[in-house]
Amino acid sequence: MVKDTLLDYRFSVAPMMDWTDRHCRMFHRSLSKQALLWTEMVTADAVIHGDRDRLIGFSEAEHPLVLQLGGSDPEKLVEAARIAEGFGYDEVNINCGCPSDRVQSGRFGACLMQEPATVAAGVAAMRKAVSIPVTVKCRVAVDEDPPRETLFGFVDQVADAGCEIFTVHARKAWLSGLSPKENRDIPPLDYGLVAELKAERPDLTIILNGGIKTLSECAAHLDGFDGVMLGRAAYQTPHILTRVDHWLETGEADDGLDMQACLEGLEAYRPYMAMQLQEGAKLSHMTRHMLGLFAGQPGARGWRRTLSEKAVKDGAGLEVLDEALAHVAPEMATA
Structure with missing residues (x-):
């Protein structure tokens, strides 16, 4: 066939x-x-x-x-x-x-x-x-x-x-x-x-x-x-x-968490988030899919808590993502 x-x-x-x-x-x-x-x-x-x-x-x-x-x-x-x-x-x-x-x-x-x-x-x-x-x-x-x-x-x-x-x-x-x-x-x-x-x-x-x-x-x-x-x-x-x-x-399967690749993925996703926010989407509708990204890493609990508690608020923007990032990768968080 x-x-x-x-x-x-x-x-x-x-x-x-x-x-x-x-x-x-x-x-x-x-x-x-x-x-x-x-x-x-x-x-x-x-x-x-x-x-x-x-x-x-x-x-x-x-x-x-x-x-x-x-x-x-x-x-x-x-x-x-x-x-x-x-x-x-x-x-x-x-x-x-x-x-x-x-x-x-x-x-x-x-x-x-x-x-x-x-x-x-x-x-x-x-x-x-x-x-x-x-x-x-x-x-x-x-x-x-x-x-x-x-x-x-x-x-x-x-x-x-x-x-x-x-x-x-x-x-x-x-x-x-x-x-x-x-x-x-x-x-x-x-x-x-x-x-x-x-x-x-x-x-x-x-x-x-x-x-x-x-x-x-x-x-x-x-x-x-x-x-x-x-x-x-x-x-x-x-x-x-x-x-x-x-x-x-x-063909090489690696189960470890690649921190740099995760951060690069977030950077690649960021323009889409910004566009959606401009069009009226709620931040929480996007960040809810990211909660497990850093599972098992130092700061993962703070990442999840910040996104869960603050992304749902009216008017929440990418500053919430930056605050959450500060828990897992302070060097990537931007003001």
């Missing part, structure tokens, strides 16, 4: 509701030029009928960038995909993994693992309508469904419809009895099952997601997969991203 994209799938940051908004993505892009970034999930209905600039607008600097859609109606998915392509997204992805009550009531997310024919119909229609890649993010199974039979059957049917790229969260989705938060850690991950999928379907691009915390783990997983996706670890300890480009270029 000939791949229909030149995107680098070796490292990506997961789509996370209420986290990976455009401020977050621009911050992450300031730390890594090569990481593949994803939007939060946006429903097809919202893309079609909502405020598109607010919901799916992005800065050119965010490329490469994937728009993740929630939905199951092929016609709506097609229209949303066309809009995404028109906006300049590099890829559009169908969410078949989120276990929240909201997605269940809307018949999208993880419940679609039990409707592979529906997903296949959406993929086939979208591929005919757009030239950008149409991909799927899924779980291994849902509730009591048998994992191997469910995963392989789902992937085979959706791949037959033209999907070549699957990001697999290596954990079952529980649609009842567990909250989405609990489902982040329960039941156990099954990397082995996803590795079997890649081994038996070598023509497909399989990206592993779930529970990966360090670049060393990422490097180890690349032996069996086409790529890895980090979620909470990339968000809660974003300094990881400063090491990604070097790893992808050299």
Whole structure:
């Protein structure tokens, strides 16, 4: 099977509701030029009928960038995909993994693992309508469904419809009895099952997601997969991203915090922050994504406390960032 994209799938940051908004993505892009970034999930209905600039607008600097859609109606998915392509997204992805009550009531997310024919119909229609890649993010199974039979059957049917790229969260989705938060850690991950999928379907691009915390783990997983996706670890300890480009270029995975690279990333992000403040954005909407940047370093508590307490105040500007920086890098703080 000939791949229909030149995107680098070796490292990506997961789509996370209420986290990976455009401020977050621009911050992450300031730390890594090569990481593949994803939007939060946006429903097809919202893309079609909502405020598109607010919901799916992005800065050119965010490329490469994937728009993740929630939905199951092929016609709506097609229209949303066309809009995404028109906006300049590099890829559009169908969410078949989120276990929240909201997605269940809307018949999208993880419940679609039990409707592979529906997903296949959406993929086939979208591929005919757009030239950008149409991909799927899924779980291994849902509730009591048998994992191997469910995963392989789902992937085979959706791949037959033209999907070549699957990001697999290596954990079952529980649609009842567990909250989405609990489902982040329960039941156990099954990397082995996803590795079997890649081994038996070598023509497909399989990206592993779930529970990966360090670049060393990422490097180890690349032996069996086409790529890895980090979620909470990339968000809660974003300094990881400063090491990604070097790893992808050299193969050398370093888990240490590169203080200079973190400071350079902040400097690169600063003009964007200034522009957003001029346009009326609140400082806290940007700084909330930075709280874990210096985790484990001297002064990290003061950094977090200053941003948490002062960035939320009306009229807060970059002077708050400078005050926070003084706790971790006094030489970088400017008056």
